[in-house]
Ligand SMILES: Nc1ncnc2c1ncn2[C@@H]1O[C@H](COP(=O)(O)OP(=O)(O)OP(=O)(O)O)[C@@H](O)[C@H]1O
C-alpha cells in the first residue's frame with residue numbers, strides 16, 4: 001500500500017517541504033508566515049507534480065497495455081482493470097498475469113502441435129493399412145481379367161487371395177469404427193453379470209485351430225475353478241479376451257503355452273493372460289497400446305495384425321473403470337493383467 005502513487009507523492013512532498021522549510025528557518029529574515037507559505041507551497045507543488053509523473057509514466061502505460069490486451073479479446077486474461085489499477089505494483093502484477101497467460105497459451109500450442117502430429121501419423125497409418133489389402137486385391141482381380149480366368153486352378157487361387165485381402169480390409173474398417181466409437185463414447189456398453197470362465201472356454205474353442213497350428217497349449221487357472229462371475233459388457237469383454245489370447249498365440253512361440261488366470265479378490269476379479277513367448281522390449285511396453293503400434297514389424301506382417309487390437313482393449317477396459325497392465329521379460333514371456341468388478345449382490 002505504501003508504494004501506491006498517492007503515498008509516494010505524500011512522502012516525497014513531505015520530505016521536500018520539510019527540507020525547504022528546515023533550510024529557510026536558518027535564514028534570519030524569514031518569519032513564521034513565510035515559512036508556513038514555503039512549507040505549504042512546496043508540499044502541494046511536489047505532491048501534484050510527483051503524482052502526475054507517476055500517473056503519467058506508470059498508470060497511463062498500464063492502462064494502455066490493458067487496452068491493447070482487451071483489443072486482442074483475450075478471454076483467458078482474467079484480471080480486471082480496476083483490480084490492476086488498485087494494486088500496489090500494477091506493472092509487476094500485469095507482468096505476472098501476462099507471463100501466466102503466455103505459459104498457458106504455450107501449453108495449448110504444444111498440445112495442438114502434438115495433436116497435429118498425431119493426426120498426421122494416424123492418417124498416414126490408416127492410408128497405409130488400407131492401401132495394402134486394396135492393392136493386393138486389385139492386383140489379383142486384374143491378373144484374373146488379364147487372362148488368369150482361363151485356368152480354373154489359378155483363377156480359384158487368385159480369387160481366394162483377393163477374398164482374403166478384402167476380408168482383412170473388412171476387419172480393419174470394423175476395428176477403426178469400433179475404435180472411433182469407443183473413443184468418442186458413442187458406443188453403448190450393455191452391463192450385466194456373466195461367467196467369465198465360460199467365456200474363456202468359448203474363446204479357447206474359437207482359437208483352437210490357430211493354437212494347434214503353432215502347437216500352443218491353451219489353459220486356464222485355477223484348474224478346479226467351476227465358475228467366475230463378473231460384471232460388464234460381455235460382448236466387448238469377449239473382444240478384449242480374444243485380442244489378448246490371439247496376441248499371445250500369434251506373438252508367442254511355437255510349442256508355447258498361453259495361460260488365462262482368474263483370481264477372485266475381495267470385490268474384484270483379477271484376469272491375467274500370460275504367454276511364454278519372446279516378450280516385448282521394456283522401452284516399447286508403454287507404446288503397444290497406441291493405435292497401429294507394432295513391436296516386431298516383420299513378425300506382425302507375417303501374422304497379419306494391424307496394431308489396433310490393444311488400443312481397442314484399452315478403451316473397452318477404461319469404459320469398465322479398469323486399466324490394463326503389462327509386464328514382459330525377453331525370452332521369458334508377456335503378462336497382461338486387468339481387473340473386473342464382481343456382480344452387485346442383488347444381481348448375483
Ligand atoms: N503377447 C505378446 N507378445 C509379444 N508381443 C506382443 C504381444 N501382444 C502384443 N504384442 C505386440 O504389440 C503389438 C500391438 O498389438 P495389437 O493387438 O494392438 O496389434 P496386432 O495384434 O498386431 O493387430 P490386431 O490386434 O489389430 O489384429 C503387436 O503388433 C505385437 O508386436
Ligand SMILES: [Mg+2]
Nearest residue numbers: 243247309310
Ligand atoms: Mg492383436
